[in-house]
Amino acid sequence: MAMTELITKEKQFLASLKVLNENFYQRKDVVKIAKELLGKVIVTFFDNGLTAVRITETEAYNGIVDKASHAYNNRRTKRTEVMYAPGGAAYVYLCYGIHHLFNVVTNLKDVPHAVLIRAAEPIIGIDAMLQRTHKKKLDNTLTAGPGNVSKALGIYTLHTGIDLKSEHFFIADDGYKLSKNNIIATPRIGVDYAAEDALLPYRFFIKGNAYVSGKKSS
DNA sequence: CCAATGATTGCCT
DNA sequence: GGCAATCATTGGC
Numbered sequence: 001m002a003m004t005e006l007i008t009k010e011k012q013f014l015a016s017l018k019v020l021n022e023n024f025y026q027r028k029d030v031v032k033i034a035k036e037l038l039g040k041v042i043v044t045f046f047d048n049g050l051t052a053v054r055i056t057e058t059e060a061y062n063g064i065v066d067k068a069s070h071a072y073n074n075r076r077t078k079r080t081e082v083m084y085a086p087g088g089a090a091y092v093y094l095c096y097g098i099h100h101l102f103n104v105v106t107n108l109k110d111v112p113h114a115v116l117i118r119a120a121e122p123i124i125g126i127d128a129m130l131q132r133t134h135k136k137k138l139d140n141t142l143t144a145g146p147g148n149v150s151k152a153l154g155i156y157t158l159h160t161g162i163d164l165k166s167e168h169f170f171i172a173d174d175g176y177k178l179s180k181n182n183i184i185a186t187p188r189i190g191v192d193y194a195a196e197d198a199l200l201p202y203r204f205f206i207k208g209n210a211y212v213s214g215k216k217s218s
Numbered sequence: 219c220c221a222a223t224g225a226t227t228g229c230c231t
Numbered sequence: 232g233g234c235a236a237t238c239a240t241t242g243g244c
Binding site: 079093096098 | 225226227228229230
């Protein structure tokens with residue numbers, strides 16, 4: 001699909017975006033970055049066409065001191081190696097043998113911080129997302145939950161390591177503003193194994209948004 | 219409504 | 232061999 005095939009609305013939307021760069025990703029406070037990613041836009045432009053979503057839920061993973069992190073205790077494997085890259089790369093891994101989970105690598109090289117994208121709100125390319133997920137109609141399950149976000153956007157483990165300023169895969173600011181009292185913080189999901197670190201309030205979501213995984217509160 | 223379960227691969231012990 | 236940053240389905244209330 002070429003740019004010339006995009007309808008006017010899509011072109012105008014793309015023109016309104018400011019792609020996030022290393023000044024955003026390579027800061028030291030991964031918790032702050034996780035909060036600031038709420039409301040930002042993920043764009044993918046793969047074979048099924050242009051798709052864009054607004055991030056509604058994230059989780060921060062605080063590197064080598066965080067027992068919930070894949071990089072806890074400086075663990076390096078083929079899978080986790082990309083977490084040690086400079087901030088701004090994609091970390092995509094397979095969870096439970098089935099789901100592709102998309103994370104944003106943050107901080108400087110050799111500091112393995114990451115933010116998991118847990119849910120988002122569809123903006124552009126609903127049809128392409130329905131096609132990828134084999135769903136019939138739009139509802140809040142299309143992009144709620146990290147596995148579903150990746151599936152709707154066409155993100156797979158083969159995209160791990162990609163620069164999130166790429167032409168076909170990037171995160172941007174479209175000017176959407178979110179006030180602090182519209183952000184809810186809770187403990188992270190599915191990390192009970194992480195002992196005391198499982199209690200840290202490192203999960204963030206937009207208050208009242210329908211596109212959030214698990215329990216909501218308002 | 220909610221809890222239990224199967225799917226299925228990478229990485230650990 | 233066992234478990235994991237999950238999801239859809241099933242079966243019980």
